[in-house]
Amino acid sequence: MKKRYRNGEIWDFEHEIGELGNREVILGLDGGTTSTVCICMPIFPFSDPFPDPLPVLARAVAGCSNHNSVGETAARETLEQVMADALLKSGSNRSAVRAVCLSVSGVNHSTDELRVLNWLREIFPTHVKLYVQNDAVAALSSGTMGKLHGCVLIAGTGTIAFGFTEDGRQARAAGAGPVLGDWGSGYGIAAQALTAIVRAYDGRGPVTILSSNILQTLGLSSPDELIGWTYADPSWARIAALVPVVVSCAEAGDRVAHEILQDSVEELALSVKAVVQRLGLCGEDGKASFPLVMVGGVLEANKRWDIGKEVVNHISKSYPGVLPIHPKVEPAVGAALLGWNFLMTESHKEACKR
């Protein structure tokens, strides 16, 4: 591997960019456990609603930037490279950057936040505004178009509910992984389905068409072989990939599959309700409206048995003001919009001071 020097080779392209490269831009980053996306967006004047389509100058993609997964050095290099790529593609220099909003998984404490801020500070001059957030924030923002208000429910391989109030309070529920009870997640649903097969086989549970359908999908001939298959690879995503089979079994009328999905709905709704309750997003009378941004394969790819729709139905029984939103832009764009919002707010405050 070519050795990279910070602020060295990565930024060589800047010498070759002309006047246009100083048009002011914002970088929005979404750093997940599988990939990192960086969006370069021009500063555009306030309008309500936002221009449609949104002005996006460039998009760059790199690998994982979760420091828990790949270590600090690799995470930092990935972030720097993907920002340089986005700027290069957009024909911009670093001097054109007004703000960077980085929403990255693995940022759970202020110490994580500070570390990432320090990395960014070494790359960008002091006048550049830097914002570092958990990756759930970009997901929320992709639905609220940059406003930090409401709740986001993410349900893919894992699940988490994250909420924000306009006065800056935040709360989360779930997101602790499969050992610690993220039962509504894609992994949770699929693990329950595999368990149901074993239980039907050894006489602890009812017969279910999950057995034939999942074994066929996996190319296995007997439930005995499920044990070997399950523990051959510790990847949660590999198990979560079975969710569509569970959904199709439930759609075909299988009671066991139906109950697994129903449990998942209750778990996911419970996460959202815990966040809404703690933040008072529903107002004092419990009826105020609040956005619920819904993200992730479990909430999206449904047909007749629609997990996302059922979750909203469930929540609305307690909180009738819930306003479900399925984002139309990706989380990195959400991060850029959030950066834009932060910048506008700060400019406004500074203007008021003068």
Add this chain to the structure above:
Amino acid sequence: MKKRYRNGEIWDFEHEIGELGNREVILGLDGGTTSTVCICMPIFPFSDPFPDPLPVLARAVAGCSNHNSVGETAARETLEQVMADALLKSGSNRSAVRAVCLSVSGVNHSTDELRVLNWLREIFPTHVKLYVQNDAVAALSSGTMGKLHGCVLIAGTGTIAFGFTEDGRQARAAGAGPVLGDWGSGYGIAAQALTAIVRAYDGRGPVTILSSNILQTLGLSSPDELIGWTYADPSWARIAALVPVVVSCAEAGDRVAHEILQDSVEELALSVKAVVQRLGLCGEDGKASFPLVMVGGVLEANKRWDIGKEVVNHISKSYPGVLPIHPKVEPAVGAALLGWNFLMTESHKEACKR
């Protein structure tokens, strides 16, 4: 590491053993995932009950002999070494061995059984009787004193129920690991307790003293730190070690801990009932008596809140003939007794033919 040659250096001691080394013996082995125990027992004449204490000439201990965990070569070497050690300690030659009964984890199919039989066949001459069984068999046998009849419930880090009928049928339930629903196991109980802490913390579940008691045990200051602790090490045993804390919380009247143990009781009882039902151990009227051998930390180390006792109470509601047994000898002795029983049965059959 010193290179060993099969049937070579390991058996060098045999040249130095005198006449006494030809007194007939049986080897009983219990091969688990953490250690392997070999017992050398003399052939003793039939008596009912067995002599107390049982005649044991020697006991040897070695590491893991589960081929799924350590690979074939290491598993085979461990087995050979532990048998040689037991024979050396008892002052016996291989020519003194009448039978070897090996009960080893990871033997789930006839192909596994055949492979281990072939290893043994290379070590011992053809007149030596060889018996290879799953490790649950030694556990059952340690309670029934060598009889393959009844059900064994093992609940330590993992859990499995295994049953046998006198006419040779067998059935199992659970034993598929934590992903596949072994919820009544020590790991299952402790993982539920950790989950309860997270749920109480983020507002999804009721307050519980599990939070303070478990965090204190682990030296953590906040439930936030549980996520890092949980995923820092994939060992199931490390999590299962928290069971005594859950039991003490339940004994102190904590409702959440009580419910976790109650769920565990129902799960463990369900495993036994599934096996009893499939094998008809309870007879046609459901009231016949059958032994239930209970093994493992979850069923043993209880005080006021006694999981094992509750499991038996639960089972006896469906099957009043259940006869709980807490073994007084270790599984390797159970394996040796099983070998002794097999040998006596075969001798009897051969005598009848003549």
